[in-house]
Amino acid sequence: MTASEILTGRHFMNGDHACAEGAIAAGCRFFGGYPITPSTEIAERLSRRMPQIGGVCIQMEDEMGSMASVLGASAAGARAMTATSGPGFSLMMENIGLAAMMELPSLVVNVQRGSPSTGLPTLPGQADVMQARWGSHGDYGVVAYAPWSPQEFFDLTVHSFNVADRYRIPVLLMADEVVGHMVERVEIPEADEIPYWGRKRPKGSKKDFKPFEALDADLVPPLAHAGEGYRLHFTGLTHDERGYPDMSAETHQALVTRLVEKINRNAKDLIRTETYHLEGARVVVIAFGSTARSARRAVRVARERGLPVGFLRLVSLWPFAEQLIRDLAKDVDAFVMAEMNLGQMIREVERHVEQPVLGVNHAGGAMLASEPILEAIEKVTKNGSTLSR
Amino acid sequence: MKVFARTPINLSELKIPRGRVYLILERCKGCNLCIELCPQQVLQVSEMTNEKGYHYPEIRSDREDACVHCEFCTMVCPEFAIYTLEVEE
Amino acid sequence: MVQPFLVEEHPFDSLIRADRMPHIWCPGCGIGIVMRCYAQAIIKSGIDLEKHVVVSGIGCSGRVAGYMNSDSYHTTHGRAIPFAMGLKLANPELCVTVFSGDGDLAAIGGNHLIHAARRNIDITVICANNFNFGMTGGQMGPTTPYGAMSTTSPYGCPEHPFNLVNLLAAAGANFVSRWTTIHVRQVIDDVLYAFNKSGFSFIEVLAPCPIGFGKSNDLEQGIDEMLLYRERCVHKPDTPLDQLGIDLREDQPIYVGRFVDREAPAYQPIIAEDEA
Numbered sequence: 013m014t015a016s017e018i019l020t021g022r023h024f025m026n027g028d029h030a031c032a033e034g035a036i037a038a039g040c041r042f043f044g045g046y047p048i049t050p051s052t053e054i055a056e057r058l059s060r061r062m063p064q065i066g067g068v069c070i071q072m073e074d075e076m077g078s079m080a081s082v083l084g085a086s087a088a089g090a091r092a093m094t095a096t097s098g099p100g101f102s103l104m105m106e107n108i109g110l111a112a113m114m115e116l117p118s119l120v121v122n123v124q125r126g127s128p129s130t131g132l133p134t135l136p137g138q139a140d141v142m143q144a145r146w147g148s149h150g151d152y153g154v155v156a157y158a159p160w161s162p163q164e165f166f167d168l169t170v171h172s173f174n175v176a177d178r179y180r181i182p183v184l185l186m187a188d189e190v191v192g193h194m195v196e197r198v199e200i201p202e203a204d205e206i207p208y209w210g211r212k213r214p215k216g217s218k219k220d221f222k223p224f225e226a227l228d229a230d231l232v233p234p235l236a237h238a239g240e241g242y243r244l245h246f247t248g249l250t251h252d253e254r255g256y257p258d259m260s261a262e263t264h265q266a267l268v269t270r271l272v273e274k275i276n277r278n279a280k281d282l283i284r285t286e287t288y289h290l291e292g293a294r295v296v297v298i299a300f301g302s303t304a305r306s307a308r309r310a311v312r313v314a315r316e317r318g319l320p321v322g323f324l325r326l327v328s329l330w331p332f333a334e335q336l337i338r339d340l341a342k343d344v345d346a347f348v349m350a351e352m353n354l355g356q357m358i359r360e361v362e363r364h365v366e367q368p369v370l371g372v373n374h375a376g377g378a379m380l381a382s383e384p385i386l387e388a389i390e391k392v393t394k395n396g397s398t399l400s401r
Numbered sequence: 402m403k404v405f406a407r408t409p410i411n412l413s414e415l416k417i418p419r420g421r422v423y424l425i426l427e428r429c430k431g432c433n434l435c436i437e438l439c440p441q442q443v444l445q446v447s448e449m450t451n452e453k454g455y456h457y458p459e460i461r462s463d464r465e466d467a468c469v470h471c472e473f474c475t476m477v478c479p480e481f482a483i484y485t486l487e488v489e490e
Numbered sequence: 491m492v493q494p495f496l497v498e499e500h501p502f503d504s505l506i507r508a509d510r511m512p513h514i515w516c517p518g519c520g521i522g523i524v525m526r527c528y529a530q531a532i533i534k535s536g537i538d539l540e541k542h543v544v545v546s547g548i549g550c551s552g553r554v555a556g557y558m559n560s561d562s563y564h565t566t567h568g569r570a571i572p573f574a575m576g577l578k579l580a581n582p583e584l585c586v587t588v589f590s591g592d593g594d595l596a597a598i599g600g601n602h603l604i605h606a607a608r609r610n611i612d613i614t615v616i617c618a619n620n621f622n623f624g625m626t627g628g629q630m631g632p633t634t635p636y637g638a639m640s641t642t643s644p645y646g647c648p649e650h651p652f653n654l655v656n657l658l659a660a661a662g663a664n665f666v667s668r669w670t671t672i673h674v675r676q677v678i679d680d681v682l683y684a685f686n687k688s689g690f691s692f693i694e695v696l697a698p699c700p701i702g703f704g705k706s707n708d709l710e711q712g713i714d715e716m717l718l719y720r721e722r723c724v725h726k727p728d729t730p731l732d733q734l735g736i737d738l739r740e741d742q743p744i745y746v747g748r749f750v751d752r753e754a755p756a757y758q759p760i761i762a763e764d765e766a
Binding site for chain 3: 083084110
């Protein structure tokens with residue numbers, strides 16, 4: 013039996029493995045990583061699959077080397093990724109900033125564990141979500157997604173590569189240990205049903221091409237790869253449109269603003285959410301990742317008890333779905349934000365609405381159960397306000 | 402110590418190359434490597450300076466024809482500022 | 491006095507970003523010399539400049555990427571080698587060279603240096619060793635000689651430096667050589683040799699750093715250090731590797747030459763038989 017590149021069909025598959033297969037289905041042909049629980053299965057799967065499909069899977073000596081190797085492969089034209097957990101995510105931050113500055117498409121998967129520090133390697137957490145937004149030094153736009161099932165882990169891996177290529181950014185795929193380690197049905201489509209958005213490529217004369225000149229409204233410059241004859245210079249220093257280092261405040265302002273606006277301006281196309289029962293809802297529960305599974309149950313039970321509650325699942329964490337939240341806030345009395353950390357995403361909700369936002373929090377180590385979410389819903393709907401967290 | 406050295410048979414046909422020195426004035430930073438390391442002592446420090454104030458090399462009047470296009474100055478200049486080309490006789 | 495012919499262009503201007511000349515390195519700095527040797531090796535290699543890629547890290551040597559007119563990547567401190575690995579593995583047709591300094595390669599980059607050598611990745615690494623962290627003002631680094639002065643060793647460096655040749659040989663590199671910026675012909679030859687040689691090649695080139703290192707160590711001008719090289723270097727490639735430490739104190743020889751030249755197989759990604 014031959015292994016085909018894309019394992020079209022119905023599978024009962026571990027989340028990490030689904031991520032690996034999603035990468036292969038998306039055309040990823042380079043993985044540079046370092047083993048770290050609970051993401052190791054991604055590396056293990058790819059170490060077996062990449063040699064079968066002409067890709068490269070290399071276990072680097074540390075996470076800094078992993079991210080650097082991913083960027084090198086991307087610069088040469090390959091779809092490239094790495095996978096890690098909290099401690100490795102922290103180590104990769106400098107080179108995530110390099111990816112943002114050099115505008116090199118790449119994918120970083122963080123299967124979150126209990127944190128901080130070594131924390132709980134084999135147990136879930138969702139406490140890296142603010143780090144995903146602000147982890148590397150400086151201002152730069154961030155796109156991050158949070159899957160809640162192995163199926164979605166597959167789908168979002170494919171989508172993340174498309175976003176990375178299209179916008180020339182490092183996309184952060186923020187799973188958690190529950191999603192990474194659970195085994196569930198995953199349907200892998202036919203090859204021609206898998207969406208593929210390529211990189212924007214340069215047109216016109218090579219000599220006149222300016223690698224960091226963004227002439228389009230989306231603020232994304234075309235990308236030329238090493239060895240194609242464009243003779244480009246890429247640097248982590250602040251640079252002008254030719255890519256040359258330029259130590260001026262004006263250039264810095266223009267460049268950094270564009271890196272931020274590149275995401276802000278395209279937010280509508282990047283934000284993904286799922287909504288349930290928002291019609292007539294007086295309270296909206298917000299959750300993401302594995303916590304959303306508990307939240308969905310809590311909302312269902314609450315509705316069975318007659319409570320007017322709806323559910324907003326954040327599929328994208330960044331850019332934050334602020335417009336949707338603000339629109340919801342017109343008709344809603346209160347929000348409940350459930351997350352497996354001691355209060356991170358709630359700050360984003362709070363700053364966009366005037367209504368009370370009740371947080372349901374747990375530092376991690378066990379999936380946030382639906383009972384505390386249900387209690388919070390009841391508290392908010394019965395009392396009409398709640399607020400101390 | 403007496404040195405036994407044989408004279409090459411084709412000595413009369415042997416041509417020692419001659420070189421001409423070219424200088425990109427504004428790139429020179431006056432490091433003097435070319436001047437000090439030229440095996441033929443062709444160069445000396447000029448009293449004049451370029452725009453940045455560096456004293457660039459000039460050719461010594463008595464060594465005008467001494468350059469043998471060994472290209473050492475070319476190779477040892479960190480600034481891509483000096484090179485020689487062979488003069489065809 | 492006779493004026494040399496004054497011109498505006500250098501024969502190598504197509505290989506460098508001539509619009510950015512003069513470069514930022516100090517008068518007498520050796521990095522420009524090593525860069526010119528690299529450029530000359532590119533010409534001699536016969537490999538189209540479009541296939542050459544240079545990757546550098548942070549530091550004065552790291553600025554080489556910005557001056558070479560090939561595809562070039564100026565990456566984060568110490569991470570040039572893994573970036574270069576990604577490039578080479580994703581596109582094996584590229585001729586990938588890492589050009590960096592002693593601090594970037596052997597301090598923060600040390601782990602990547604030894605692992606890439608261990609794997610025998612098919613890249614060439616040129617290390618301009620000027621015995622300090624020059625860009626940041628002349629701090630001591632992993633190759634600063636014992637007793638040498640620097641801004642973070644005002645009483646003399648209390649540490650013994652790496653013997654990079656021995657380190658790389660032990661790590662598994664196929665080709666390791668050491669020269670200085672006065673051995674320009676040998677540097678060009680070795681870079682060219684390394685381009686064509688499969689496996690990990692490491693070429694250490696000792697270079698003057700008059701402002702960062704030289705000024706506090708009685709080597710005020712670049713020429714002073716060049717003359718020191720000329721006086722103290724001994725070409726003895728069969729020197730045992732563990733005796734190749736560098737000591738700049740008087741009467742200590744500095745050994746140069748091609749010290750390691752092996753034919754171990756270079757790293758190749760695995761190609762598996764199809765299996766379910």
